[in-house]
Ligand code: KG4
């Protein structure tokens with residue numbers, strides 16, 4: 113039997129400084145510890161992530177976060193089999209900061225260095241949490257990502273579609289801003305929506321009339337802005353109007369995600385996988401209405417549904433350590449020429465998507 117591997121994973125592609133230790137084998141691994149230090153307070157005043165501030169904070173905090181992770185896992189550098197690090201895609205300053213730190217640790221401790229695609233980290237998380245067998249369909253929905261990935265193997269991904277403009281989390285955040293609700297917008301819009309009437313305002317369901325799995329969310333906020341201005345009186349929005357707007361907006365996002373997932377599942381099911389699984393990841397996967405919609409769809413189609421716990425849905429070092437473990441177990445590793453990449457599509461054959469995310473260029 114193969115020997116379990118112990119990997120340190122570093123994540124710094126956006127506004128979370130993450131370090132984690134994962135131990136085990138592909139499809140059978142445990143998170144020994146996962147430390148994530150967010151930067152919300154640093155960016156709050158600017159209404160979005162400032163790349164230079166993010167990069168500086170990663171540089172200042174990564175070694176502290178790594179130390180904390182090793183200590184809480186009760187692991188020394190000599191217990192590790194390798195150091196995995198996000199090498200892209202993401203905000204380049206932050207990615208470079210993580211890659212430099214990982215190189216320092218690898219060279220200092222004489223450990224193999226394994227560069228990991230951040231999106232592969234998200235996409236392989238169901239293998240870490242549930243040992244999910246290939247092939248499965250992954251819907252990645254966060255503030256910066258939105259795509260359907262057919263995951264056939266640890267390094268074999270096909271993108272079936274994705275957003276051509278904003279990511280859904282970005283749309284939730286902009287909606288919150290337009291309605292003077294606190295950031296991050298997802299949870300505040302969701303909580304308002306529970307008090308609202310989703311049928312009062314009918315927002316567009318972009319691209320549903322077109323075939324395929326591509327999505328668009330940028331038109332929704334324009335529609336919301338127009339409707340808000342129609343119902344506002346003397347620059348004041350009544351509480352019920354705000355809740356109804358949130359409910360209408362959320363219903364539109366749910367409808368689009370569910371219908372596009374139905375189409376992506378149809379493509380995935382063509383190959384008749386033995387145990388079909390739909391997995392979701394990303395901060396937006398925390399939304400109860402979206403989860404319910406996807407769960408209902410899966411129940412209708414006889415497809416299992418899995419969503420990692422929120423701490424492993426959002427950016428973290430454990431998913432990077434695990435993706436590194438999968439790669440290293442197959443003989444993959446890098447040398448000191450490993451470069452940070454702002455763009456790095458998982459599916460090299462898929463055409464580039466338009467736009468990126470609020471947090472910089474993506475895949
Ligand atoms: O994955 P994540 O932590 O970071 C990246 O974007 O990489 O996702 C954050 C996004 C934010 O846009 C936030 O508003 C959204 O996820 N989000 C939600 C909910 N919780 C977080 N969106 C909808 N409903 C939620 N409950």
Ligand code: ZN
Pocket residue numbers: 230234254257426427
């Ligand atoms: Zn991410």
